[in-house]
Amino acid sequence: MTVSGEVRRASRWQDAVRLLLLINASAQPVPPHLVGPAGAVGVVRTQVRLQKLDFWLRYPDYLAYELMNEYEAAPEETNLLDLAEDILSTDEPDLRRFPMLRHRFGAFEELNEGLAPLVEKGLVSKDQVLGESRVSEHIYYLLARGREVANDLAAQAPALQWYVARTRLLVAMVDGLGGTQLKNRQYLLKDYADTTIGQHIAPITDQARARLVQLRTAAANRSEEN
Template identity: 50%
Template sequence: MENDLASSVPDAPVTSREQDAVRLLLLIRGAGQKPTHLDLADPGLGKAVGVVRTQVRLQKLDFWLRNPDYLADELLTDYETSKEPALLELAGQILDSEEPEVRRYPMLRHHFGAYEPLDDALAVLRSSGLVVRRRRGTVNHVRQHDYYLTQHGDQVAQRVVSEAPVFSYYVERVALVVALADGLGGTALKKRQYLQREYAEAARGTRIGSVSIRARARLEALRAQSATNGNEGES
């Protein structure tokens, strides 16, 4: 049903299954935590080198990766709190460029926030032995899905970036997304993303709209404020 819903929404930039697979591979590699001893005791996970726990977390991290305008706007939010110049600069690098337009692949507004079917892309990774999925819970109730990067998957990810440097974009943005998430779980990330009006008010089954215009105006206002504060400090 979700795939039917996704395909019925017009005028949205489309990625191929292979593009999605590479993006998710680099995301799982960059966002993965170290597997526990209990994880590695699983016969199928003996060569796992990283894990992203829960599909919710994977989806929410992927949302920022697919929507640079939202990523930049969140950097501005953190800048307002911390006043770290690097955050303002990073947001500016995104918003001063065409990245929010050319790198944006909007996601559907689903029952519980942003959602995009990942089964096809994950099937590519799983069938190639790059990622292993484990269901947690009982036979009648799956509590969560965890995604393990295998040693082979890690090697392939490194080779992809080495042979096609264009994918280094995702490596850099994944690092930024992970730093922004700062250890938040999937539910906490969802709550943070719901603070965005465009995200929260999107009708179910529609693509979540861009915030690039608002974010760029916000960037200019914060730059002006920063310049004013700097001038006052010098006087």
């Protein structure tokens, strides 16, 4: 949200660039059994996975909270707390937030508007797997030109380095998890799950910062005891 209470929205260009960098970071090698378009150098399978990754990119405070969850599961990985603090000790949660609506299956925003320029320019290709009565899977292919443009953007526009760093962090954090698993993880946070359908998901910055202080204090106490 903005100070005036209006919802802050990304421009079509911002959506396209964010999605291109996210797809570039998260795309996996195209498996032999999947018949992709000519020039495909990677693939992101399922709309759910792309939506859930995009949510964490658009809500840095939720990403920091998830990093703290990872830390509690593996307290020896103190760098996870450092990464969370990197996010929460700055204005990043406010400056980088682009709110998403809560739908039946969690955070959602139609991707077609942001993907359209990427498809038109031959950077990304979309495909669908049809079920008996509806689309059962959305597939997003990163094309060779898309990878080239993504890498050029990151090199030529210093302001985009934040997206490069955050998309890499996201991919490392969720390595091996599918879209449904990511959706279930996001629902574990009550603030997210309790958002009324059709309403924008609210930030949790203050809550995340308070939790970071608690975890830092607990870690310091353990260190003193040892």
